[in-house]
Amino acid sequence: MAIKRVVIAGMGFGGLSAAKELAGHGLEVVMVDRHNYHLFQPLLYQVATAGLEQESIAYPVRALARRWQGAAFRLGEVAGVDLAGRQLLLAAGALSYDYLVLAAGSRTNFFGMESIERHAFDLKSLADAEGLRNHILTLFERACREPDPARRAALLTFVVVGGGPTGVEFAGALRELTVHVLSRDYPEVLTAETRIILVEAAQSLLTAMPPELREYALARLRTMGVEVRLETRVTGADSEHVMFHDGTVIESHTLFWSAGVAAADLADRLGVPQAGGGRVKVSPDLSLEGHPEVFVIGDMAHLVQDGTPLPMMAPVAAQQGRHAAHAILARERGEETQPFRYHDKGAMATIGRSAAVAVSHGLKFRGYLAWLIWLLLHLYYLIGFRNRLLVLMNWAYYYFSHERQVRLITGEDRKTE
Amino acid sequence: MAIKRVVIAGMGFGGLSAAKELAGHGLEVVMVDRHNYHLFQPLLYQVATAGLEQESIAYPVRALARRWQGAAFRLGEVAGVDLAGRQLLLAAGALSYDYLVLAAGSRTNFFGMESIERHAFDLKSLADAEGLRNHILTLFERACREPDPARRAALLTFVVVGGGPTGVEFAGALRELTVHVLSRDYPEVLTAETRIILVEAAQSLLTAMPPELREYALARLRTMGVEVRLETRVTGADSEHVMFHDGTVIESHTLFWSAGVAAADLADRLGVPQAGGGRVKVSPDLSLEGHPEVFVIGDMAHLVQDGTPLPMMAPVAAQQGRHAAHAILARERGEETQPFRYHDKGAMATIGRSAAVAVSHGLKFRGYLAWLIWLLLHLYYLIGFRNRLLVLMNWAYYYFSHERQVRLITGEDRKTE
Numbered sequence: 001m002a003i004k005r006v007v008i009a010g011m012g013f014g015g016l017s018a019a020k021e022l023a024g025h026g027l028e029v030v031m032v033d034r035h036n037y038h039l040f041q042p043l044l045y046q047v048a049t050a051g052l053e054q055e056s057i058a059y060p061v062r063a064l065a066r067r068w069q070g071a072a073f074r075l076g077e078v079a080g081v082d083l084a085g086r087q088l089l090l091a092a093g094a095l096s097y098d099y100l101v102l103a104a105g106s107r108t109n110f111f112g113m114e115s116i117e118r119h120a121f122d123l124k125s126l127a128d129a130e131g132l133r134n135h136i137l138t139l140f141e142r143a144c145r146e147p148d149p150a151r152r153a154a155l156l157t158f159v160v161v162g163g164g165p166t167g168v169e170f171a172g173a174l175r176e177l178t179v180h181v182l183s184r185d186y187p188e189v190l191t192a193e194t195r196i197i198l199v200e201a202a203q204s205l206l207t208a209m210p211p212e213l214r215e216y217a218l219a220r221l222r223t224m225g226v227e228v229r230l231e232t233r234v235t236g237a238d239s240e241h242v243m244f245h246d247g248t249v250i251e252s253h254t255l256f257w258s259a260g261v262a263a264a265d266l267a268d269r270l271g272v273p274q275a276g277g278g279r280v281k282v283s284p285d286l287s288l289e290g291h292p293e294v295f296v297i298g299d300m301a302h303l304v305q306d307g308t309p310l311p312m313m314a315p316v317a318a319q320q321g322r323h324a325a326h327a328i329l330a331r332e333r334g335e336e337t338q339p340f341r342y343h344d345k346g347a348m349a350t351i352g353r354s355a356a357v358a359v360s361h362g363l364k365f366r367g368y369l370a371w372l373i374w375l376l377l378h379l380y381y382l383i384g385f386r387n388r389l390l391v392l393m394n395w396a397y398y399y400f401s402h403e404r405q406v407r408l409i410t411g412e413d414r415k416t417e
Numbered sequence: 418m419a420i421k422r423v424v425i426a427g428m429g430f431g432g433l434s435a436a437k438e439l440a441g442h443g444l445e446v447v448m449v450d451r452h453n454y455h456l457f458q459p460l461l462y463q464v465a466t467a468g469l470e471q472e473s474i475a476y477p478v479r480a481l482a483r484r485w486q487g488a489a490f491r492l493g494e495v496a497g498v499d500l501a502g503r504q505l506l507l508a509a510g511a512l513s514y515d516y517l518v519l520a521a522g523s524r525t526n527f528f529g530m531e532s533i534e535r536h537a538f539d540l541k542s543l544a545d546a547e548g549l550r551n552h553i554l555t556l557f558e559r560a561c562r563e564p565d566p567a568r569r570a571a572l573l574t575f576v577v578v579g580g581g582p583t584g585v586e587f588a589g590a591l592r593e594l595t596v597h598v599l600s601r602d603y604p605e606v607l608t609a610e611t612r613i614i615l616v617e618a619a620q621s622l623l624t625a626m627p628p629e630l631r632e633y634a635l636a637r638l639r640t641m642g643v644e645v646r647l648e649t650r651v652t653g654a655d656s657e658h659v660m661f662h663d664g665t666v667i668e669s670h671t672l673f674w675s676a677g678v679a680a681a682d683l684a685d686r687l688g689v690p691q692a693g694g695g696r697v698k699v700s701p702d703l704s705l706e707g708h709p710e711v712f713v714i715g716d717m718a719h720l721v722q723d724g725t726p727l728p729m730m731a732p733v734a735a736q737q738g739r740h741a742a743h744a745i746l747a748r749e750r751g752e753e754t755q756p757f758r759y760h761d762k763g764a765m766a767t768i769g770r771s772a773a774v775a776v777s778h779g780l781k782f783r784g785y786l787a788w789l790i791w792l793l794l795h796l797y798y799l800i801g802f803r804n805r806l807l808v809l810m811n812w813a814y815y816y817f818s819h820e821r822q823v824r825l826i827t828g829e830d831r832k833t834e
Contacts (some may be wrong), residue, residue, distance in 0.1 A: 036554065037826075053470050054827065062602040066602065137453065186479070386810075407453075407477050408453065
């Protein structure tokens with residue numbers, strides 16, 4: 001009997017946990033990604049704010065494939081799926097499968113606002129994070145030799161859209177970067193000249209958190225000097241302006257967008273029913289209706305639990321990856337698959353140095369303790385001993401020295417401004 | 418009396434040592450570079466061969482300016498110098514000076530061979546090193562799904578031109594990367610399929626070394642599996658071929674060029690007498706004839722000592738930087754400047770794991786001891802405690818695990834092949 005092949009498209013948290021669970025069970029497991037590494041996305045904002053080098057949050061997939069029996073890696077961009085022919089279509093040829101796990105993740109959702117899509121920064125890839133870091137540092141270089149106060153103010157104004165964890169963490173980290181590090185690097189620039197404006201359409205930040213933690217986060221950010229504007233929407237932008245829903249305009253060269261995510265483009269090319277944000281509707285066991293050999297997991301998948309769609313976040317993806325793997329192994333044994341159920345272990349967000357919020361099983365944490373929990377859990381989930389050591393070293397260094405080493409303007413295009 | 422301004426163009430080893438020496442003497446010291454960091458060029462080849470992350474060999478100039486009294490940094494590309502008007506011309510305006518230190522370093526010399534200039538890789542910047550690493554890893558990705566043996570062989574053939582320290586170190590590190598790391602990452606590719614050809618026009622490698630060390634290096638490289646071709650010249654290239662002086666052609670997608678350096682372009686734009694390689698002829702005290710307020714140092718400067726021009730290497734640049742600083746301080750005190758004299762402390766090159774050659778004050782070292790000396794000296798000269806720790810950690814990790822973590826294909830352009 002020929003060995004059956006499972007193809008997993010996407011090496012984020014979902015794809016990776018599916019592959020890990022499937023390895024060593026006599027199946028051929030082919031991991032496909034357009035990058036040759038798994039990216040620890042929750043720490044991208046620290047790369048963008050010069051706290052971590054990009055290499056410390058990326059881990060080569062082949063280093064995992066080596067250790068996982070039956071697993072192999074294939075670098076390639078997924079163009080689509082031939083569901084009838086059971087083939088994953090790559091730019092450089094097709095890959096046939098017996099089982100397919102689609103875990104291509106998400107893209108930023110600009111809700112059709114083209115001017116924002118063209119001018120905003122987002123954080124999905126290492127290149128995004130490196131580009132944003134270069135952009136921020138280059139603005140400070142320009143500001144310190146700009147004599148005109150208005151132009152100078154525009155260079156030093158940063159608008160962050162989205163009061164979820166990404167927006168809160170980025171705004172907090174950017175504020176700390178400017179107050180503790182850049183203020184010393186650029187003595188010509190006053191801390192008071194730098195503005196960070198965090199914009200949220202809802203009535204509060206971190207809407208997934210309990211009210212008291214939301215209020216703590218809001219108060220903490222404001223104490224740090226971040227301007228928070230609630231019930232406010234950004235509706236347009238060009239390279240030097242940000243437009244708001246009430247018609248006001250702010251001069252700023254930096255619009256950071258974390259106000260929405262949608263399923264990866266691949267979801268649109270499958271020709272199957274989709275829900276909000278383009279997510280693919282899946283059966284309770286995460287397989288595709290009519291295609292029990294195809295599973296869709298993570299940000300790409302739409303599944304309702306207790307009346308609401310499951311959120312697009314790493315723990316859901318990781319649990320779904322394991323579930324899809326178990327479903328495939330069950331099919332191979334001729335058993336029934338089980339419906340997926342998400343076990344919510346909690347949520348957290350860090351605001352700044354020694355300040356975070358966390359909620360788990362009804363317990364609420366804030367401040368230093370929450371920050372320690374955040375730190376330990378992120379280290380724990382980071383892959384690879386060396387990466388953990390690198391990140392820990394960077395954090396310890398920053399904690400004690402208030403210094404961020406990675407404030408480098410890299411890349412051929414940006415070597416001068 | 419107004420404070421006098423010293424402008425230093427270029428933050429390599431020369432410019433940096435001049436700035437360090439000048440700081441704290443009541444002068445305004447403006448450091449100019451097109452990058453916002455000092456780059457430790459001797460370790461670029463380790464970034465290119467996935468041994469170090471780029472951030473660990475770069476150090477922000479502003480972190481130094483903070484500590485050096487009277488020092489400031491200005492990011493900018495130098496367009497030229499108005500010697501009569503005493504202004505350094507930057508893309509974004511002019512910078513007037515009382516003293517000027519030109520330390521713009523060197524560029525790769527392709528000796529007018531345009532096909533090589535277009536297709537060869539070289540190592541002058543972080544972007545070069547990152548690009549070369551991405552290129553090498555992408556070739557392995559392509560090779561492991563290439564069915565045609567001839568095309569596969571071409572993908573896995575690497576031609577390194579230049580038997581100086583850079584060529585030897587890169588060839589050795591690339592061989593170790595393929596034998597110890599990539600052979601395990603790409604089980605589809607056989608180590609025997611990978612060819613690394615080191616080409617040198619002279620009769621031996623490392624011509625600056627004593628004969629027994631040259632022979633040791635040659636034997637060691639050959640034992641490691643590097644093909645060394647002496648008295649051979651590369652005369653042309655396209656994206657898939659390398660042409661040799663005897664008319665033979667090798668199919669290869671990678672031509673690495675370290676066979677020549679010339680003074681940075683800036684030297685051509687000064688309108689002053691130049692020597693071989695475009696280097697600027699300087700007076701014995703390193704100043705420009707007729708312009709005692711302008712000093713030219715490092716790779717840009719041509720000065721003959723004991724009958725031969727000083728070599729283009731870091732120790733010469735660093736010593737000249739200090740000398741130029743002392744000459745400026747002497748002028749300020751109304752004293753005579755002294756002629757520069759290079760104190761040769763030795764030379765070294767590493768070939769591979771536990772294998773290097775070094776010569777100092779007539780003493781010759783090779784093998785493990787030379788390798789340890791190489792390692793300690795490079796750590797010592799690397800700037801910043803954190804960078805030292807990062808590099809040491811990477812080296813220790815690689816030494817004990819035979820693993821290189823940074824084998825990432827990064828950058829927007831290269832995310833698929």
